[in-house]
Amino acid sequence: MVLSGLVLIFVTTITTIILLNSRKYEIAVLRSIGMKKSRLIASYLVENFAFVWGITIAALVSAHLLTPMFSSGVYEDIQNLMSAESFEKIAHGANFGLFMGNAGIVFAGATAVVGLSLALACIDIVRFEPLKIFNKQY
Numbered sequence: 218m219v220l221s222g223l224v225l226i227f228v229t230t231i232t233t234i235i236l237l238n239s240r241k242y243e244i245a246v247l248r249s250i251g252m253k254k255s256r257l258i259a260s261y262l263v264e265n266f267a268f269v270w271g272i273t274i275a276a277l278v279s280a281h282l283l284t285p286m287f288s289s290g291v292y293e294d295i296q297n298l299m300s301a302e303s304f305e306k307i308a309h310g311a312n313f314g315l316f317m318g319n320a321g322i323v324f325a326g327a328t329a330v331v332g333l334s335l336a337l338a339c340i341d342i343v344r345f346e347p348l349k350i351f352n353k354q355y
Contacts, residue, residue, distance in 0.1 A: 226330050233265075233334040237341055244342060245350035258339045265335055266328070273327045277320050 247257055
């Protein structure tokens with residue numbers, strides 16, 4: 218899991234920097250017409266967090282809807298090992314509790330990874346100089 222997390226952080230950071238480099242001209246135009254760096258950074262943060270949170274919510278809803286198709290066999294095997302009442306108590310409480318716990322972890326992890334990559338992107342935005350970007354000297 219740690220290796221997967223590190224790969225995810227690395228890929229997200231690289232992707233964010235590539236996307237930011239492709240938007241250098243847009244940033245240069247906004248800076249040259251007087252947009253403050255702090256406002257540019259804030260708008261970039263809001264845009265990216267809204268996108269990532271939307272994708273995360275869509276993925277969690279999809280996973281919640283698709284999980285019963287793949288886990289029904291597992292629940293049947295567990296049900297054969299315990300009494301019906303015990304299984305019903307565990308299954309009913311675990312489905313909602315497990316989903317909410319996993320949703321929170323996934324949401325927090327996505328926010329942390331994107332926050333880290335956006336922090337690096339914000340440092341890059343602060344360094345941009347519109348004239349150098351217009352003259353392609355970056």
